[in-house]
Amino acid sequence: xxxxxxxxxxxxxxxxxxxxxxxxxxxxxxxxxxxxxxxxxxxxxxxxxxxxxxxxxxxxxxxxxxxxxxxxxxxxxxxxxxxxxxxxxxxxxxxxxxxxxxxxxxxxxxxxxxxxxxxxxxxxxxxxxxxxxxxxxxxxxxxxxxxxxxxxxxxxxxxxxxxxxxxxxxxxxxxxxxxxxxxxxxxxxxxxxxxxxxxxxxxxxxxxxxxxxxxxxxxxxxxxxxxxxxxxxxxxxxxxxxxxxxxxxxxxxxxxxxxxxxxxxxxxxxxxxxxxxxxxxxxxxxxxxxxxxx
Numbered sequence: 519x520x521x522x523x524x525x526x527x528x529x530x531x532x533x534x535x536x537x538x539x540x541x542x543x544x545x546x547x548x549x550x551x552x553x554x555x556x557x558x559x560x561x562x563x564x565x566x567x568x569x570x571x572x573x574x575x576x577x578x579x580x581x582x583x584x585x586x587x588x589x590x591x592x593x594x595x596x597x598x599x600x601x602x603x604x605x606x607x608x609x610x611x612x613x614x615x616x617x618x619x620x621x622x623x624x625x626x627x628x629x630x631x632x633x634x635x636x637x638x639x640x641x642x643x644x645x646x647x648x649x650x651x652x653x654x655x656x657x658x659x660x661x662x663x664x665x666x667x668x669x670x671x672x673x674x675x676x677x678x679x680x681x682x683x684x685x686x687x688x689x690x691x692x693x694x695x696x697x698x699x700x701x702x703x704x705x706x707x708x709x710x711x712x713x714x715x716x717x718x719x720x721x722x723x724x725x726x727x728x729x730x731x732x733x734x735x736x737x738x739x740x741x742x743x744x745x746x747x748x749x750x751x752x753x754x755x756x757x758x759x760x761x762x763x764x765x766x767x768x769x770x771x772x773x774x775x776x777x778x779x780x781x782x783x784x785x786x787x788x789x790x791x792x793x794x795x796x797x798x799x800x801x802x803x804x805x806x807x808x809x810x811x812x
Contacts, residue, residue, distance in 0.1 A: 522636075524562065524653060525555035528660045529593050530602060530628045530636050531670070534785055538605055538624040541583055541590075544665070549586045550701050551664040552593050553578045558656050558696075567695045575699055594626065602629045607766045609783055614744040614803065625784075630769055633785045637670055644679045650686060655693055658683060663701040669786075742793065744803035752777055752792075759790060759804050780809060 532548035597603035608623035661667035774780035787809035
């Protein structure tokens with residue numbers, strides 16, 4: 519496969535797992551980021567950005583919902599034609615509460631191998647010693663402005679990367695110019711601050727435990743899958759969960775077995791924790807808890 523452009527690389531990271539039907543705040547930020555990446559592609563080998571970039575970004579910032587939807591369709595079509603993107607039922611469709619309510623949600627799934635190649639490459643260059651390329655600096659800024667870097671980095675890693683990039687900021691004109699630009703409206707900046715605070719809280723042991731008990735704050739990070747019977751055998755219990763995912767068309771791999779298995783579902787890691795919930799009667803099942811990267 520040929521090398522991907524900057525906006526294609528970012529799109530693979532930003533679109534993965536986003537709902538198809540709804541123009542959520544997260545999707546608005548992602549689509550704006552991809553639009554900005556198209557503009558930044560011209561400056562990958564330049565020492566500075568032109569004033570036109572700021573003007574173009576301002577136009578992106580005031581893009582209507584209709585224009586964002588049109589851009590989304592263009593970008594997703596591009597990735598689909600390259601075999602890098604598909605639309606699948608959301609993992610929420612496996613959640614007992616969604617099943618009983620009859621709600622169906624679709625989401626974007628990026629090619630697993632390419633998603634891993636992109637995310638691991640970005641992580642390696644940002645976290646390991648050595649020079650950071652302009653393309654990675656641009657990608658970090660795009661992830662920052664779209665608030666999607668919380669899916670790839672722990673709070674400690676974000677602090678470490680920020681410190682490294684602050685040093686680059688002092689010596690790089692293009693980085694200094696780029697880091698002063700914004701792609702978020704004021705209301706979305708509040709949303710970004712909320713994501714930051716939520717990430718800081720829910721990546722602690724106490725926070726993940728609270729989210730496990732009260733999944734209201736982030737449904738996709740705590741999915742409950744009921745099973746028809748209580749399997750005392752952990753392998754049968756895991757097999758039942760995997761069968762449910764296969765029935766819904768998800769791409770699943772088992773990373774770790776045992777009493778609390780670790781699985782990868784559509785490029786996202788989850789721990790499978792045996793759980794019982796009580797509605798009118800006790801219901802046995804497995805709670806999928808988003809695996810916290812450390």
